[in-house]
Amino acid sequence: MSVSLAPDYSKAQRLVDKNVLKNNHFHMMLQQYSLLHSQINSGTDEPEYDYWKAKFNAPEPFGLLDLGIENGFLTRRDIVDVLGDKYDKTFGRIAPYTCQKLQVHIVSWERDTHTLHYGAVRPLKESQKKELITAINEEGFNVRHLKYRAIDTKRILQINSRQKIVTDDEISTLISEFNHDPQDPLRLKKVKEYILLQALQAKASNIKLVKSNDVLECVISFTIGQTTAPKHVLSVKAAGRLMQAFKDDAKMDPIIKDRPQDGHIEMVFQDRKVNFRAATGATVSGEFMSLRVHDLGSIMSLHILLNRFPELADNLRHYMRQKDKGGSLICLSGTTGSGKTALLAALQREADRLGCTIISIAAPVEMRVRHTQQMQINEDIGQTANVLTKAAMRLFPDILIQEEVRDPQTAEGALRNGDTGHKTGFTIHAVSAISAAAKIVSMVPEEFKEQAWNIIGDILHYSLHLKLIKKLCSCALVDEDAGGNILKRNPHGCPKCDYTGYDGMVQCPETLQIGDGLEVRHEALKALKEHRLADLVKLDGVTYRPRDYYARRLYDEGVIDHETYQRQRTIDVLEVIQQKRDQKAQEIMDTINNIDIDQLNEEYSARDEREPVISIEEIEELFMNEDDEATDEDR
Structure with a gap:
């Protein structure tokens, strides 16, 4: 390929020199860029290239670094750390919704002083500055100071105009018109798009649509953090039309209304693909649909998901990049919506996906991860967990992933994957990092239980229990009594947090790491089997961090308030009591x-x-x- 085809070749080469971008990833990106460039210039009409045509025809040139982000080989934080203000396009795509809302443009950032340089159409208020810092830090930065830089306001308006946003007034008016005339196909298409856009702007994790014969039940709700709130009320006909339209987009059968269906919807949001996992179910009065939001462009970095705990992110990254770590297991547990799937995808991203083969088995595949071979369970055609596990073994994998353990077959398959000498991982619903081992053993067939315990004793390296807790809004107040960086919730709130004082969620995990020594593994296995938590955490070679440890750090940094912190401490105590009761019962x-x-x-x-x-x-x-x-x- 001609080097001149890629406008940012030298910048990408610099990231290779700094060991931020792997050399084999760089050479593959060159070939990808050459293929895309030639196909688009030849005028191909294949629908698979429509997304890339829009990229190449954008006002700003599409380059190798953009391809690195699309592949998941780079993050914007990686690029900024190396190139600084020499790659202006990256800054234009950091927190674009907040930048457009405040009419600002990020110019550069000084890593050593944690200072962000920005330009603005009009001066920012203190509350707006806090909002901007919060939005930037959510993308993996550690901004502490803002510094204004004078730039052309026309340029700011031009950059921000490329990002599509939807206001509450716009969509409320549209929904009112749609309720009046739900048969208009153009309006229906716009309603679908605006609902998805509004959910993404609000950082919702779930969209829920109820279609009912009872007019009072036809509602669209968003789940934001741990709170579900109604957003729009629909007429019965409008709810039916919208339900049918979403089914068509998700490739479901719109006629089937009496049994569950699964599907996927994809859209482009802020220059990246976003996936919605659709699921429907019949109710006594109609149908219910859930659209689970999986933002493929914003959650694929460990240092974004665990940005408050960089040492944990570094340890997990090192673990995934070790090529001699065969026969090892990482377990991610938590409740529904705690971030298990997102973290599992981030772990896969950290592995050298071109230098090894990663195969994952799921029912269904919730999130597409490029360069991971994802196999989907479908029992209707005989594609069971056991069948796919056997098939995966014949494909010579280096890493095997069981995306969710939910029954005896997937539980046994997840453990047998690790017993074959592969690095493996799975997610499971459990109440703590300690009890996750007992939970999966309880699910396997009786004749396999003893072997299951032995496998866990041999290969379990990490057990993480994930939990999302409420994060203070940027309108939080300084707690004068506590001093330092300690903040407290603003009881009056602001429009950004819907006057609650909380804005979004932050990960607050519980972690268990077991070393490689035979003796420590033997003793750890005995403690796990006998539910002896106190003995387990005292072992040399075992590193245990309770949720209280991470909650305290969040509290000291002003991310959560005292009430939220105390609640996590109480939960920790209750979990210990429950574990002791379980031990005595055993x-x-x-x-x-x-x-x-x-x-x-x-x-x-x-x-x-x-x-x-x-x-x-x-x-x-x-x-x-x-x-x-x-x-x-x-x-």
Whole structure:
């Protein structure tokens, strides 16, 4: 390929020299750019190239660094750290919604002083400066200071005009017109687009649509953080038309209304592809649809997802890039919507996806990760978890991913993947990083349980329990009593946070890391099986960080308030209590299971005076009551 084809060849080469971009990734990007350039110039009408035509025909030239971001080989933060203000286009795409809203343009940033240079159409208020800093930091930066730089206001307006945003008034008017006339195809198309855009602007994780025969139930709701709130009310006919249109886009059968369906919708938002995982279900009064938002361009970096804990992100990146780490396991647990899928995708991104083969198995595939071979479970055609696992083994993978453990088949498959000598990972619903091991063992068939524990003891390296907690809005107030950077919630809030004082969520994990030594692994396995949390965390070679550890750091940095911090501490205490109860219950069950009933009956029959047989309830009370006068011999 001619070097002149790529306008930023020298800049990309500089990232290679700085070891930010891998050499094999760079050479592949050159070939990709050459192919795209030749196909588009030849006038191809294949629909697969429509997205790339728009990229190449944009006012700003599309280059190799853009391809690096599309492939997931680079982040904008990587580029800015190396090139500084020599790559102006990158700054124009950082926090574009906030920049357009405030009518500002990011010019450059000084990494050493944590200072961001910006231009603005009009001077920013203090609250607007805080909002800008918050938006930039959410993309992986650590901005502490802003510095104004005079630039042409026409240029700012020109740059920001390329980003499509939707105001609340615009969409409210459109929805009102749509309710009045739901048959207009052009208006229907615009309503679909505006609803998705509004959800992305609000950083919603889920869009929920209810189509019901009851006019009071036809509602569109957004889930933002851990709160679901109604956004728009629809007429019965309008809800039906919109439901049908979303089904068509997701490649579902619009006629089927009495059973669940799954599908995907893709759109381009702020120069990147966004995926919505669609799912429908029948209700007694109509249908329900959920559109799960997966923003492929904004969540693919560990240092964005874990930007408050860079050392954790560095450790996970190092783990994924180790090529000799065969036969190892990483477990991600948490509740629905806690960020498991996003973090699993980020981990795959950190591996050298061109230097190794990554195969993932999911039901369904929630998020597309380029250069990962993703296989989807479909039991209707015999594509079960076991069948796909066997097929994956024949494809010589280096890393095997079970995207979600939800039944005995996927649980057994996830553990057997690691037992084959591969680096593997999975996600599971569990209440803590410690209990995740017991949870997956409880799901496997009885005859496999002992082997399952042995596999975990041999290969478990990381167990992370994820939880998203409320983050303070930029309108937060300084807590004079606490001092330092400590902030407290503004009880009056602001329009940005809908007057709640909280804006968005931040990851607050619980982490467990087990070293490679045989002795520590043996002792860790015993502690995990016996639910001995206190003994486990004391072992040399085991690193455990409770949620309270990470919550304290967030509180000290002014990210969360005292109330949120105290709530995490309470949850930690409750989890420890529950783990101790589980441990004692397990001890009771082990004792009961070891009782030989026939031998007891023989002993009682041989006695002249039969003593009353103790009941199961009395046994449990004897073990659980630590304050009674029973001796160890009695127990």
